[in-house]
Amino acid sequence: MIWSFSKMHGAGNDFVVLDGVRQSIDMTPERARALAHRQFGIGADQILLVEAPSHPEADFRYRIFNADGSEVEHCGNGARCFVRFVHEQKLSSRNPLKAEIATGLITLEEADDATVTVNMGQTRFEPEAVAFDTSDLSSTRDHDDTLWSLPLDNGDTVTLSLVAISNPHAVQIVDDVASAPVTVQGPLIEGHPRFANRVNAGFMQVVDSHTINLRVYERGAGETLACGTGACAAVVAGIRRGRLQSPVTVHTRGGDLNIAWDGTQITMRGPAVTVFSSEINIDRLVAQYRNSTAL
Numbered sequence: 001m002i003w004s005f006s007k008m009h010g011a012g013n014d015f016v017v018l019d020g021v022r023q024s025i026d027m028t029p030e031r032a033r034a035l036a037h038r039q040f041g042i043g044a045d046q047i048l049l050v051e052a053p054s055h056p057e058a059d060f061r062y063r064i065f066n067a068d069g070s071e072v073e074h075c076g077n078g079a080r081c082f083v084r085f086v087h088e089q090k091l092s093s094r095n096p097l098k099a100e101i102a103t104g105l106i107t108l109e110e111a112d113d114a115t116v117t118v119n120m121g122q123t124r125f126e127p128e129a130v131a132f133d134t135s136d137l138s139s140t141r142d143h144d145d146t147l148w149s150l151p152l153d154n155g156d157t158v159t160l161s162l163v164a165i166s167n168p169h170a171v172q173i174v175d176d177v178a179s180a181p182v183t184v185q186g187p188l189i190e191g192h193p194r195f196a197n198r199v200n201a202g203f204m205q206v207v208d209s210h211t212i213n214l215r216v217y218e219r220g221a222g223e224t225l226a227c228g229t230g231a232c233a234a235v236v237a238g239i240r241r242g243r244l245q246s247p248v249t250v251h252t253r254g255g256d257l258n259i260a261w262d263g264t265q266i267t268m269r270g271p272a273v274t275v276f277s278s279e280i281n282i283d284r285l286v287a288q289y290r291n292s293t294a295l
């Protein structure tokens with residue numbers, strides 16, 4: 001079966017985007033892994049699938065698969081690419097658009113300067129919202145936030161803010177993102193047994209009250225050049241901790257994102273870029289991927 005796709009990125013967080021409205025796409029974890037593989041596939045942090053909605057108020061349903069094949073609740077950089085894709089592929093000229101994600105509806109608007117603004121939906125802070133087991137763990141208060149001290153397997157203890165932007169995030173403040181132990185602590189936090197559904201691990205350096213530097217070790221994808229929901233989670237955590245004021249410019253390794261939070265609504269503005277569009281034989285790709293001796 002031949003699938004048309006676009007290769008896109010939002011601040012360097014890259015995607016294979018598929019139109020499941022005009023073509024029949026049966027996505028499986030293995031197909032997502034094969035498409036996302038950097039050597040044996042097209043290569044992507046996430047696979048995005050645009051489908052017809054089931055919600056009466058939505059224009060489309062927007063589904064997200066991590067590079068490891070897991071289907072997840074939200075993807076901020078992907079949401080911006082989703083709108084650009086829908087407009088470029090002439091699936092709809094509507095602007096703004098409403099998209100159905102796993103936890104509800106999000107609103108997205110493309111601007112004349114080629115940026116996209118997304119109203120990111122609900123924000124929650126209870127440990128249950130990120131499926132975090134707090135039993136016998138110590139916590140402290142920092143302004144409006146609760147910080148959890150989590151011992152890691154390597155002997156480090158990290159101090160985490162918990163934020164769900166539909167998907168789960170654990171954010172810590174570090175002195176310097178360049179030297180932060182992202183690749184050591186990231187996988188230990190991501191796969192910590194206290195997070196029943198794993199978690200995205202954010203490392204935020206506060207530059208001033210309207211600026212942060214951010215790196216995120218993403219659940220199911222490893223460290224990416226940018227994470228949109230991670231940027232939202234970091235900004236919300238920083239505001240709740242009294243370190244930041246809305247709006248905030250988030251410098252990531254792949255570019256800048258602008259995040260605003262009024263205590264209820266969180267919006268993200270940033271770029272969405274199409275690299276190329278092409279076609280792939282998905283059955284042949286998966287067969288080659290299965291036969292690869294290197295995996």
Ligand SMILES: N[C@@H](CCC[C@H](N)C(=O)O)C(=O)O
Pocket residue numbers: 013045046064066072073074075076077078167168200218219220221224226227228229230
């Ligand atoms: N890159 C994304 C987030 C993608 C999903 C995440 N890895 C998860 O598992 O929740 C973004 O831009 O938000």
